[in-house]
Amino acid sequence: MKNIFKYIIKPFLFLILILCILLIYAHFVEPNLLVKTTYTVQAPSDVKECKIVYFSDTHLGNLYDQEHLSRIVEKINSQDPDIVVFGGDLLDNYARDQEILDLDFIKSKLKEISPDSKKYAVYGNHDYGGGASRVYSDLMENGGFTILNNTSLYLEEFNLRMTGFDDYLLGSTDPELYQSREEAFTVLLSHEPDVAQLISMPQAGLMLSGHSHGGQVTLPFLTEHSLPIGATKYIKGHYPECGISANLSLYVSKGIGMTVLPFRFLNPPEIMVLQIRN
Template sequence: ERINEEAPHIVVFTGDLIDEYNNYENKDNINKIWEILNTIKAPLGKYAVYGNHDYGGGAERIYEQIMENSGFILLKNEKVYLRNYNINIIGMDDSIFGDYNRETIIGMLDEDSCNIVLSHEPDVIDFLLEYDIDLFLSGHSHGGQVNLPFADSLPLLAKKYTRGLYSFNNYRQTNLYVNIGLGTSQIPMRFMAPPELTVLILIKGE
Protein backbone atom coordinates (compact mmCIF):
# COMPACT_ATOMS: atom_id res chain seq x y z
CA GLU A 1 0.00 0.00 0.00
CA ARG A 2 2.82 2.41 0.83
CA ILE A 3 4.50 1.68 -2.51
CA ASN A 4 1.30 2.32 -4.45
CA GLU A 5 0.74 5.58 -2.55
CA GLU A 6 3.98 6.83 -4.11
CA ALA A 7 2.67 5.99 -7.62
CA PRO A 8 6.09 4.85 -8.90
CA HIS A 9 6.81 4.37 -12.59
CA ILE A 10 9.30 1.57 -11.85
CA VAL A 11 9.64 -0.77 -8.88
CA VAL A 12 12.79 -2.80 -8.21
CA PHE A 13 13.48 -5.53 -5.66
CA THR A 14 17.11 -6.43 -4.99
CA GLY A 15 16.63 -9.86 -3.46
CA ASP A 16 16.25 -11.80 -0.21
CA LEU A 17 12.53 -12.44 -0.20
CA ILE A 18 12.87 -15.84 1.48
CA ASP A 19 14.87 -16.99 4.50
CA GLU A 20 15.29 -20.75 5.10
CA TYR A 21 12.51 -21.88 2.78
CA ASN A 22 12.85 -25.54 3.82
CA ASN A 23 11.72 -24.53 7.32
CA TYR A 24 8.75 -22.52 6.04
CA GLU A 25 5.62 -24.06 7.53
CA ASN A 26 3.02 -22.61 5.15
CA LYS A 27 4.19 -23.88 1.78
CA ASP A 28 0.61 -24.70 0.77
CA ASN A 29 -0.25 -21.01 1.11
CA ILE A 30 2.72 -19.68 -0.84
CA ASN A 31 0.29 -18.16 -3.34
CA LYS A 32 -0.66 -15.54 -0.73
CA ILE A 33 2.77 -13.96 -1.21
CA TRP A 34 2.33 -13.37 -4.93
CA GLU A 35 -1.27 -12.31 -4.49
CA ILE A 36 -0.02 -9.44 -2.31
CA LEU A 37 3.03 -8.56 -4.39
CA ASN A 38 0.92 -8.61 -7.54
CA THR A 39 -1.05 -5.61 -6.22
CA ILE A 40 2.06 -3.40 -6.57
CA LYS A 41 1.54 -1.12 -9.57
CA ALA A 42 4.33 0.23 -11.78
CA PRO A 43 3.46 1.18 -15.39
CA LEU A 44 7.07 0.88 -16.62
CA GLY A 45 7.62 -2.47 -14.96
CA LYS A 46 8.64 -4.31 -11.80
CA TYR A 47 12.10 -5.84 -11.79
CA ALA A 48 13.88 -8.20 -9.39
CA VAL A 49 17.14 -10.07 -8.88
CA TYR A 50 18.13 -13.01 -6.69
CA GLY A 51 19.57 -12.53 -3.22
CA ASN A 52 21.82 -15.08 -1.53
CA HIS A 53 18.96 -16.26 0.73
CA ASP A 54 16.75 -16.82 -2.32
CA TYR A 55 19.19 -19.52 -3.40
CA GLY A 56 19.55 -21.19 -0.02
CA GLY A 57 17.32 -23.69 1.74
CA GLY A 58 15.56 -24.92 -1.40
CA ALA A 59 14.20 -21.49 -2.33
CA GLU A 60 15.64 -21.08 -5.82
CA ARG A 61 12.74 -22.45 -7.87
CA ILE A 62 9.94 -21.11 -5.71
CA TYR A 63 11.49 -17.63 -5.72
CA GLU A 64 11.36 -17.55 -9.51
CA GLN A 65 7.72 -18.69 -9.45
CA ILE A 66 6.75 -16.15 -6.81
CA MET A 67 8.32 -13.22 -8.61
CA GLU A 68 6.90 -14.15 -12.00
CA ASN A 69 3.42 -14.66 -10.54
CA SER A 70 3.82 -11.30 -8.79
CA GLY A 71 4.33 -9.53 -12.12
CA PHE A 72 8.06 -8.97 -11.59
CA ILE A 73 10.58 -9.54 -14.37
CA LEU A 74 13.37 -11.60 -12.79
CA LEU A 75 16.74 -10.62 -14.27
CA LYS A 76 19.67 -13.07 -14.10
CA ASN A 77 22.53 -11.35 -15.92
CA GLU A 78 19.89 -9.86 -18.21
CA LYS A 79 18.65 -6.43 -19.16
CA VAL A 80 15.48 -4.63 -20.16
CA TYR A 81 15.66 -1.52 -22.35
CA LEU A 82 12.96 1.13 -21.87
CA ARG A 83 13.24 2.69 -25.30
CA ASN A 84 10.97 5.68 -24.74
CA TYR A 85 13.10 6.77 -21.78
CA ASN A 86 16.50 5.51 -22.97
CA ILE A 87 16.93 3.56 -19.72
CA ASN A 88 18.73 0.22 -19.42
CA ILE A 89 17.79 -1.85 -16.38
CA ILE A 90 20.40 -4.55 -15.87
CA GLY A 91 19.97 -7.31 -13.29
CA MET A 92 22.99 -9.16 -11.91
CA ASP A 93 22.66 -12.70 -10.62
CA ASP A 94 23.63 -13.07 -6.96
CA SER A 95 27.37 -12.64 -6.42
CA ILE A 96 27.64 -15.28 -3.68
CA PHE A 97 25.51 -18.25 -4.77
CA GLY A 98 24.41 -17.26 -8.24
CA ASP A 99 26.15 -17.20 -11.61
CA TYR A 100 27.21 -13.55 -11.64
CA ASN A 101 29.22 -12.86 -14.77
CA ARG A 102 31.11 -9.56 -14.79
CA GLU A 103 31.90 -9.59 -18.51
CA THR A 104 28.25 -10.21 -19.38
CA ILE A 105 27.16 -7.26 -17.25
CA ILE A 106 29.78 -4.98 -18.81
CA GLY A 107 28.61 -6.00 -22.28
CA MET A 108 25.06 -4.88 -21.50
CA LEU A 109 26.05 -1.31 -20.62
CA ASP A 110 25.33 1.35 -23.24
CA GLU A 111 27.38 4.54 -23.19
CA ASP A 112 24.48 6.56 -24.60
CA SER A 113 21.80 5.27 -22.20
CA CYS A 114 21.01 5.69 -18.52
CA ASN A 115 22.29 2.41 -17.08
CA ILE A 116 20.68 1.18 -13.86
CA VAL A 117 22.24 -1.96 -12.40
CA LEU A 118 20.47 -4.13 -9.81
CA SER A 119 22.79 -6.16 -7.61
CA HIS A 120 21.94 -7.83 -4.34
CA GLU A 121 25.42 -7.25 -2.91
CA PRO A 122 26.71 -3.65 -2.95
CA ASP A 123 30.47 -4.10 -2.53
CA VAL A 124 30.89 -5.62 -6.00
CA ILE A 125 30.47 -2.13 -7.44
CA ASP A 126 34.19 -1.58 -6.83
CA PHE A 127 34.90 -3.93 -9.73
CA LEU A 128 32.63 -2.01 -12.12
CA LEU A 129 33.30 1.68 -11.51
CA GLU A 130 35.35 2.13 -14.67
CA TYR A 131 32.30 1.28 -16.79
CA ASP A 132 29.11 3.10 -17.87
CA ILE A 133 26.98 2.69 -14.75
CA ASP A 134 24.82 5.63 -13.69
CA LEU A 135 22.88 4.10 -10.81
CA PHE A 136 23.66 0.93 -8.86
CA LEU A 137 20.91 -0.39 -6.56
CA SER A 138 21.59 -2.97 -3.85
CA GLY A 139 20.41 -4.48 -0.58
CA HIS A 140 21.98 -7.35 1.37
CA SER A 141 23.41 -5.39 4.31
CA HIS A 142 20.11 -5.11 6.27
CA GLY A 143 21.85 -2.00 7.62
CA GLY A 144 23.43 -4.38 10.11
CA GLN A 145 19.89 -5.30 11.28
CA VAL A 146 20.96 -5.33 14.95
CA ASN A 147 23.65 -2.72 15.54
CA LEU A 148 25.55 -3.02 18.79
CA PRO A 149 28.86 -1.35 19.76
CA PHE A 150 31.93 -3.34 18.71
CA ALA A 151 29.82 -6.01 16.97
CA ASP A 152 30.13 -6.53 13.21
CA SER A 153 26.78 -7.81 11.98
CA LEU A 154 27.35 -6.93 8.32
CA PRO A 155 27.42 -9.79 5.80
CA LEU A 156 30.08 -10.59 3.22
CA LEU A 157 30.10 -8.12 0.29
CA ALA A 158 28.20 -5.49 2.30
CA LYS A 159 30.92 -4.37 4.69
CA LYS A 160 32.11 -1.30 2.76
CA TYR A 161 28.82 0.10 1.48
CA THR A 162 26.22 -0.48 4.17
CA ARG A 163 23.28 1.91 3.78
CA GLY A 164 22.07 4.93 1.90
CA LEU A 165 23.54 6.93 -0.97
CA TYR A 166 27.15 6.85 -2.15
CA SER A 167 28.46 9.03 -4.97
CA PHE A 168 31.65 8.27 -6.88
CA ASN A 169 33.97 10.72 -8.56
CA ASN A 170 34.49 8.53 -11.60
CA TYR A 171 33.95 9.71 -15.16
CA ARG A 172 30.32 8.54 -15.11
CA GLN A 173 29.59 10.09 -11.68
CA THR A 174 28.05 6.80 -10.59
CA ASN A 175 25.61 6.71 -7.67
CA LEU A 176 25.06 3.69 -5.43
CA TYR A 177 22.05 3.29 -3.15
CA VAL A 178 21.98 0.52 -0.54
CA ASN A 179 18.49 -0.15 0.78
CA ILE A 180 18.49 -1.76 4.25
CA GLY A 181 15.32 -3.73 3.60
CA LEU A 182 12.05 -4.41 5.36
CA GLY A 183 12.29 -7.76 7.10
CA THR A 184 14.72 -9.68 9.25
CA SER A 185 17.04 -12.66 9.00
CA GLN A 186 18.06 -15.21 11.66
CA ILE A 187 16.55 -13.19 14.51
CA PRO A 188 13.16 -11.41 14.30
CA MET A 189 14.29 -7.92 15.32
CA ARG A 190 15.99 -4.76 14.15
CA PHE A 191 17.98 -2.20 16.14
CA MET A 192 19.26 1.07 14.65
CA ALA A 193 18.18 -0.19 11.23
CA PRO A 194 14.52 0.73 10.69
CA PRO A 195 12.67 -0.87 7.75
CA GLU A 196 13.04 1.14 4.56
CA LEU A 197 11.28 1.84 1.28
CA THR A 198 13.29 4.11 -1.01
CA VAL A 199 11.90 6.52 -3.59
CA LEU A 200 14.39 7.76 -6.18
CA ILE A 201 13.60 10.48 -8.71
CA LEU A 202 15.60 10.43 -11.94
CA ILE A 203 16.13 13.81 -13.59
CA LYS A 204 17.18 13.94 -17.21
CA GLY A 205 20.51 15.67 -17.69
CA GLU A 206 21.40 18.16 -20.36
Protein backbone atom coordinates in the same frame (compact mmCIF):
# COMPACT_ATOMS: atom_id res chain seq x y z
CA MET B 1 24.32 -1.19 52.99
CA LYS B 2 22.69 2.04 51.81
CA ASN B 3 25.82 2.94 49.88
CA ILE B 4 25.86 -0.44 48.17
CA PHE B 5 22.25 0.02 47.05
CA LYS B 6 22.83 3.61 45.94
CA TYR B 7 26.06 3.14 44.02
CA ILE B 8 25.90 -0.47 42.82
CA ILE B 9 22.46 -2.10 42.95
CA LYS B 10 20.40 0.93 41.91
CA PRO B 11 22.53 1.77 38.80
CA PHE B 12 22.55 -1.92 37.87
CA LEU B 13 18.74 -2.14 38.07
CA PHE B 14 18.45 1.05 36.04
CA LEU B 15 20.73 -0.43 33.38
CA ILE B 16 18.64 -3.62 33.27
CA LEU B 17 15.49 -1.50 32.82
CA ILE B 18 17.05 0.42 29.92
CA LEU B 19 18.17 -2.81 28.26
CA CYS B 20 14.68 -4.29 28.58
CA ILE B 21 13.13 -1.19 27.02
CA LEU B 22 15.60 -1.33 24.12
CA LEU B 23 14.95 -5.03 23.57
CA ILE B 24 11.19 -4.45 23.53
CA TYR B 25 11.63 -1.63 21.03
CA ALA B 26 14.00 -3.65 18.82
CA HIS B 27 11.71 -6.68 18.79
CA PHE B 28 8.17 -5.28 18.82
CA VAL B 29 8.37 -1.71 17.54
CA GLU B 30 11.08 -1.03 14.97
CA PRO B 31 10.55 -4.21 12.87
CA ASN B 32 6.93 -3.15 12.38
CA LEU B 33 7.81 0.29 11.06
CA LEU B 34 8.06 1.04 7.36
CA VAL B 35 9.73 4.28 6.34
CA LYS B 36 10.26 5.94 2.99
CA THR B 37 13.68 7.29 2.01
CA THR B 38 13.69 9.60 -0.99
CA TYR B 39 16.63 10.47 -3.23
CA THR B 40 16.85 12.77 -6.24
CA VAL B 41 19.03 11.37 -9.02
CA GLN B 42 20.42 13.65 -11.71
CA ALA B 43 20.34 11.94 -15.10
CA PRO B 44 21.36 13.12 -18.61
CA SER B 45 18.93 15.47 -20.30
CA ASP B 46 17.75 12.82 -22.77
CA VAL B 47 16.44 10.58 -19.96
CA LYS B 48 12.76 11.01 -19.23
CA GLU B 49 11.99 11.96 -15.66
CA CYS B 50 10.47 9.06 -13.73
CA LYS B 51 10.07 7.56 -10.29
CA ILE B 52 11.65 4.27 -9.20
CA VAL B 53 10.57 2.52 -6.00
CA TYR B 54 13.06 0.00 -4.66
CA PHE B 55 12.41 -2.54 -1.91
CA SER B 56 14.51 -5.48 -0.82
CA ASP B 57 15.11 -8.23 1.73
CA THR B 58 11.57 -8.97 2.89
CA HIS B 59 12.73 -12.31 4.37
CA LEU B 60 9.17 -13.54 4.73
CA GLY B 61 8.88 -16.44 7.13
CA ASN B 62 9.32 -17.19 10.79
CA LEU B 63 10.84 -13.83 11.73
CA TYR B 64 8.81 -11.56 9.44
CA ASP B 65 5.23 -12.62 8.82
CA GLN B 66 3.94 -12.62 5.24
CA GLU B 67 0.96 -10.52 6.39
CA HIS B 68 3.34 -7.55 6.34
CA LEU B 69 3.07 -7.69 2.55
CA SER B 70 -0.26 -5.89 2.66
CA ARG B 71 1.32 -2.84 4.23
CA ILE B 72 4.32 -2.99 1.90
CA VAL B 73 2.03 -3.06 -1.13
CA GLU B 74 0.06 -0.09 0.18
CA LYS B 75 3.21 1.90 0.87
CA ILE B 76 4.68 1.26 -2.58
CA ASN B 77 1.44 1.98 -4.43
CA SER B 78 0.99 5.26 -2.58
CA GLN B 79 4.17 6.51 -4.27
CA ASP B 80 2.63 6.12 -7.76
CA PRO B 81 5.86 4.69 -9.23
CA ASP B 82 6.78 4.31 -12.89
CA ILE B 83 9.19 1.46 -12.11
CA VAL B 84 9.27 -0.94 -9.15
CA VAL B 85 12.37 -2.99 -8.36
CA PHE B 86 12.77 -5.83 -5.86
CA GLY B 87 16.35 -6.41 -4.75
CA GLY B 88 16.23 -10.06 -3.68
CA ASP B 89 15.77 -12.23 -0.57
CA LEU B 90 12.00 -12.62 -0.74
CA LEU B 91 11.86 -15.56 1.69
CA ASP B 92 14.11 -16.10 4.69
CA ASN B 93 14.37 -19.90 4.72
CA TYR B 94 11.84 -21.74 2.57
CA ALA B 95 12.79 -25.23 3.77
CA ARG B 96 12.25 -24.19 7.39
CA ASP B 97 9.17 -21.99 6.90
CA GLN B 98 7.24 -23.61 4.05
CA GLU B 99 4.50 -24.84 6.39
CA ILE B 100 3.66 -21.27 7.45
CA LEU B 101 4.06 -19.65 4.02
CA ASP B 102 1.08 -19.28 1.71
CA LEU B 103 2.63 -19.02 -1.75
CA ASP B 104 -0.65 -18.09 -3.41
CA PHE B 105 -1.10 -15.23 -0.96
CA ILE B 106 2.43 -14.00 -1.67
CA LYS B 107 1.83 -14.13 -5.43
CA SER B 108 -1.42 -12.21 -5.12
CA LYS B 109 0.18 -9.48 -3.02
CA LEU B 110 3.14 -9.13 -5.39
CA LYS B 111 0.66 -8.84 -8.24
CA GLU B 112 -1.10 -5.97 -6.44
CA ILE B 113 2.10 -3.94 -6.42
CA SER B 114 1.63 -1.09 -8.89
CA PRO B 115 0.20 -3.27 -11.69
CA ASP B 116 0.48 -0.46 -14.25
CA SER B 117 4.20 0.12 -13.65
CA LYS B 118 7.18 -1.83 -14.92
CA LYS B 119 8.38 -4.34 -12.31
CA TYR B 120 11.78 -6.01 -12.10
CA ALA B 121 13.61 -8.25 -9.65
CA VAL B 122 16.96 -9.96 -9.10
CA TYR B 123 18.07 -13.00 -7.12
CA GLY B 124 19.45 -12.69 -3.60
CA ASN B 125 21.38 -15.35 -1.73
CA HIS B 126 18.27 -16.42 0.22
CA ASP B 127 16.44 -16.92 -3.06
CA TYR B 128 18.85 -19.77 -3.74
CA GLY B 129 19.53 -21.11 -0.25
CA GLY B 130 17.03 -22.99 1.87
CA GLY B 131 15.30 -24.48 -1.14
CA ALA B 132 13.89 -21.13 -2.26
CA SER B 133 15.31 -21.64 -5.76
CA ARG B 134 12.39 -24.02 -6.35
CA VAL B 135 9.77 -21.30 -5.90
CA TYR B 136 11.36 -17.86 -6.28
CA SER B 137 11.03 -17.39 -10.03
CA ASP B 138 7.44 -18.65 -9.97
CA LEU B 139 6.49 -16.27 -7.17
CA MET B 140 8.04 -13.22 -8.80
CA GLU B 141 6.88 -13.90 -12.35
CA ASN B 142 3.31 -14.65 -11.27
CA GLY B 143 3.51 -11.47 -9.23
CA GLY B 144 4.17 -9.52 -12.41
CA PHE B 145 7.92 -9.07 -11.99
CA THR B 146 10.50 -9.67 -14.71
CA ILE B 147 13.63 -11.27 -13.25
CA LEU B 148 16.82 -9.77 -14.63
CA ASN B 149 19.41 -12.49 -14.12
CA ASN B 150 22.54 -11.34 -15.93
CA THR B 151 20.21 -9.75 -18.43
CA SER B 152 19.47 -6.23 -19.58
CA LEU B 153 16.44 -4.40 -20.95
CA TYR B 154 16.22 -1.05 -22.69
CA LEU B 155 13.21 0.98 -21.58
CA GLU B 156 12.51 3.12 -24.59
CA GLU B 157 9.83 5.25 -22.93
CA PHE B 158 12.36 6.44 -20.33
CA ASN B 159 15.51 6.16 -22.46
CA LEU B 160 17.33 4.17 -19.81
CA ARG B 161 18.58 0.62 -19.44
CA MET B 162 17.88 -1.79 -16.57
CA THR B 163 20.58 -4.41 -15.98
CA GLY B 164 20.32 -7.09 -13.31
CA PHE B 165 23.14 -9.33 -12.07
CA ASP B 166 22.81 -12.80 -10.57
CA ASP B 167 23.46 -13.14 -6.85
CA TYR B 168 27.16 -12.63 -6.15
CA LEU B 169 27.41 -15.27 -3.41
CA LEU B 170 25.34 -18.20 -4.67
CA GLY B 171 24.69 -17.31 -8.29
CA SER B 172 27.05 -17.03 -11.23
CA THR B 173 28.00 -13.93 -13.21
CA ASP B 174 30.68 -13.69 -15.87
CA PRO B 175 33.05 -10.92 -14.67
CA GLU B 176 32.91 -9.48 -18.18
CA LEU B 177 29.32 -8.44 -17.50
CA TYR B 178 30.53 -6.03 -14.84
CA GLN B 179 32.43 -4.14 -17.55
CA SER B 180 29.65 -2.19 -19.26
CA ARG B 181 30.09 -0.59 -22.68
CA GLU B 182 26.53 0.68 -22.75
CA GLU B 183 26.18 4.35 -23.66
CA ALA B 184 22.60 4.70 -22.40
CA PHE B 185 21.97 5.83 -18.82
CA THR B 186 21.88 2.54 -16.87
CA VAL B 187 20.30 1.38 -13.62
CA LEU B 188 22.25 -1.63 -12.31
CA LEU B 189 20.68 -4.12 -9.91
CA SER B 190 22.80 -6.29 -7.64
CA HIS B 191 21.69 -7.84 -4.37
CA GLU B 192 25.15 -7.42 -2.81
CA PRO B 193 26.36 -3.79 -2.76
CA ASP B 194 30.08 -4.58 -2.68
CA VAL B 195 29.75 -5.65 -6.32
CA ALA B 196 29.96 -1.90 -7.03
CA GLN B 197 33.74 -2.18 -6.67
CA LEU B 198 33.82 -4.40 -9.77
CA ILE B 199 31.74 -2.15 -12.03
CA SER B 200 33.20 -0.21 -14.92
CA MET B 201 30.98 1.88 -17.19
CA PRO B 202 31.60 4.59 -19.79
CA GLN B 203 29.23 7.17 -18.33
CA ALA B 204 27.39 7.96 -15.12
CA GLY B 205 24.85 5.45 -13.88
CA LEU B 206 23.32 4.22 -10.67
CA MET B 207 23.16 0.93 -8.81
CA LEU B 208 20.54 -0.37 -6.36
CA SER B 209 21.41 -2.97 -3.72
CA GLY B 210 20.28 -4.43 -0.41
CA HIS B 211 21.62 -7.47 1.49
CA SER B 212 23.14 -5.61 4.45
CA HIS B 213 19.87 -4.70 6.26
CA GLY B 214 21.89 -1.64 7.25
CA GLY B 215 23.48 -3.94 9.79
CA GLN B 216 19.97 -4.85 11.08
CA VAL B 217 21.11 -4.07 14.63
CA THR B 218 23.36 -1.05 14.98
CA LEU B 219 25.70 -1.28 17.95
CA PRO B 220 29.08 0.46 18.24
CA PHE B 221 32.07 -1.77 17.45
CA LEU B 222 29.85 -4.85 17.02
CA THR B 223 27.81 -4.23 13.87
CA GLU B 224 30.84 -3.87 11.63
CA HIS B 225 31.97 -7.37 12.63
CA SER B 226 28.60 -9.00 11.89
CA LEU B 227 27.98 -7.61 8.40
CA PRO B 228 27.35 -10.27 5.75
CA ILE B 229 29.88 -11.05 3.04
CA GLY B 230 29.14 -8.80 0.10
CA ALA B 231 28.08 -5.85 2.25
CA THR B 232 31.10 -4.96 4.36
CA LYS B 233 32.17 -1.84 2.45
CA TYR B 234 28.79 -0.37 1.52
CA ILE B 235 26.20 -0.74 4.27
CA LYS B 236 23.33 1.71 3.86
CA GLY B 237 22.43 4.95 2.18
CA HIS B 238 23.97 6.76 -0.77
CA TYR B 239 27.57 6.29 -1.95
CA PRO B 240 28.58 8.57 -4.85
CA GLU B 241 31.57 7.97 -7.12
CA CYS B 242 31.78 4.20 -6.80
CA GLY B 243 33.09 1.66 -9.26
CA ILE B 244 36.35 1.35 -11.16
CA SER B 245 35.60 4.46 -13.18
CA ALA B 246 34.17 6.33 -10.14
CA ASN B 247 31.02 7.40 -12.00
CA LEU B 248 28.62 4.95 -10.37
CA SER B 249 26.17 6.23 -7.76
CA LEU B 250 25.25 3.44 -5.32
CA TYR B 251 22.11 3.32 -3.18
CA VAL B 252 21.94 0.63 -0.49
CA SER B 253 18.61 -0.18 1.15
CA LYS B 254 18.26 -1.21 4.78
CA GLY B 255 15.74 -3.77 3.58
CA ILE B 256 12.50 -4.73 5.26
CA GLY B 257 12.57 -8.10 7.03
CA MET B 258 14.93 -9.84 9.44
CA THR B 259 17.21 -12.83 9.42
CA VAL B 260 19.06 -14.78 12.15
CA LEU B 261 17.79 -12.52 14.97
CA PRO B 262 14.24 -11.16 15.48
CA PHE B 263 15.49 -7.63 16.07
CA ARG B 264 16.02 -4.35 14.25
CA PHE B 265 17.69 -1.42 15.95
CA LEU B 266 18.40 1.97 14.34
CA ASN B 267 17.63 0.34 10.96
CA PRO B 268 13.87 0.60 10.42
CA PRO B 269 12.44 -1.27 7.42
CA GLU B 270 12.42 0.98 4.38
CA ILE B 271 11.44 1.42 0.79
CA MET B 272 13.57 3.74 -1.33
CA VAL B 273 12.07 6.24 -3.75
CA LEU B 274 14.39 7.56 -6.46
CA GLN B 275 13.23 10.60 -8.38
CA ILE B 276 15.06 10.57 -11.70
CA ARG B 277 15.55 14.17 -12.80
CA ASN B 278 17.33 15.61 -15.82
